[in-house]
Amino acid sequence: MLAYEAVGPASAPVVVLGSSLGTTRAMWAPQVASLSADFRVVAYDHRGHGASPVPPGPYAIEDLGRDVLGLLDHLGLDRVHYAGLSLGGMVGMWLAAHAPDRIDRLALLCTSAHLPPASGWHDRAATVRSAGMAAIADAVVARWFTPVFPADDAAAFSKALVAIDPDGYASCCEAIAAMDLRPVLGWITAPTLVIAGDADPATPPAHAQTIVDGVGAAMVVIPGAAHLANVERPDHVTGLLQDHFA
Numbered sequence: 001m002l003a004y005e006a007v008g009p010a011s012a013p014v015v016v017l018g019s020s021l022g023t024t025r026a027m028w029a030p031q032v033a034s035l036s037a038d039f040r041v042v043a044y045d046h047r048g049h050g051a052s053p054v055p056p057g058p059y060a061i062e063d064l065g066r067d068v069l070g071l072l073d074h075l076g077l078d079r080v081h082y083a084g085l086s087l088g089g090m091v092g093m094w095l096a097a098h099a100p101d102r103i104d105r106l107a108l109l110c111t112s113a114h115l116p117p118a119s120g121w122h123d124r125a126a127t128v129r130s131a132g133m134a135a136i137a138d139a140v141v142a143r144w145f146t147p148v149f150p151a152d153d154a155a156a157f158s159k160a161l162v163a164i165d166p167d168g169y170a171s172c173c174e175a176i177a178a179m180d181l182r183p184v185l186g187w188i189t190a191p192t193l194v195i196a197g198d199a200d201p202a203t204p205p206a207h208a209q210t211i212v213d214g215v216g217a218a219m220v221v222i223p224g225a226a227h228l229a230n231v232e233r234p235d236h237v238t239g240l241l242q243d244h245f246a
């Protein structure tokens with residue numbers, strides 16, 4: 001069972017939050033306090049991350065999506081809103097396409113339906129398996145925040161990244177390498193909001209546009225945000241999620 005935390009009124013509509021590769025549910029701290037005033041917020045750790053189990057890899061996005069369906073079943077939740085950033089957004093697209101009866105409204109942040117080249121993900125998986133998470137930390141965190149983001153805060157995210165299990169992280173890299181969700185975007189019927197950071201070098205706004213074109217979604221580009229836009233522009237992102245799920 002995935003590790004999770006649930007905050008907010010037990011009878012309120014549920015918002016499930018899926019985080020990015022190399023982070024835990026703590027990534028959503030800037031949103032949880034505000035969202036939990038009106039929603040039951042369930043933030044979880046992907047398999048291979050945080051306090052969730054690390055089954056043997058490689059993983060597929062479908063595996064991560066079925067983990068979330070298992071969590072919903074465990075919690076007795078038939079239908080929820082879902083917001084996912086990056087890897088969390090990939091899981092959100094899979095869920096909304098393959099389990100449309102379980103997903104009410106969908107928010108996809110700083111994510112992509114297809115993120116080649118696969119060789120880059122296999123190289124990254126091999127690096128962390130042989131040399132550990134510290135070998136990739138500086139390069140990864142440089143894509144998460146713009147240069148004006150406070151260095152101490154970036155260092156805290158780097159420390160959390162280095163604490164992720166290398167096998168779990170590598171197996172999620174392999175899931176991204178094999179992912180191509182473009183053919184199923186048209187299956188998504190949930191009202192969808194796509195959010196991009198204007199300075200995101202990992203999943204730039206062009207990737208968001210592909211999702212918008214495939215789903216028929218609304219799109220917002222956040223100024224002054226790199227990949228972890230919900231951390232760098234917390235109030236803007238929280239407001240968008242509150243409006244979309246209201």
Ligand SMILES: O=C(O)CC1=CCC(=O)O1
Pocket residue numbers: 019020021022085086087088140143176202227
């Ligand atoms: O780690 C990166 O390079 C950016 C990223 C891609 C998928 C994800 O969750 O983060």
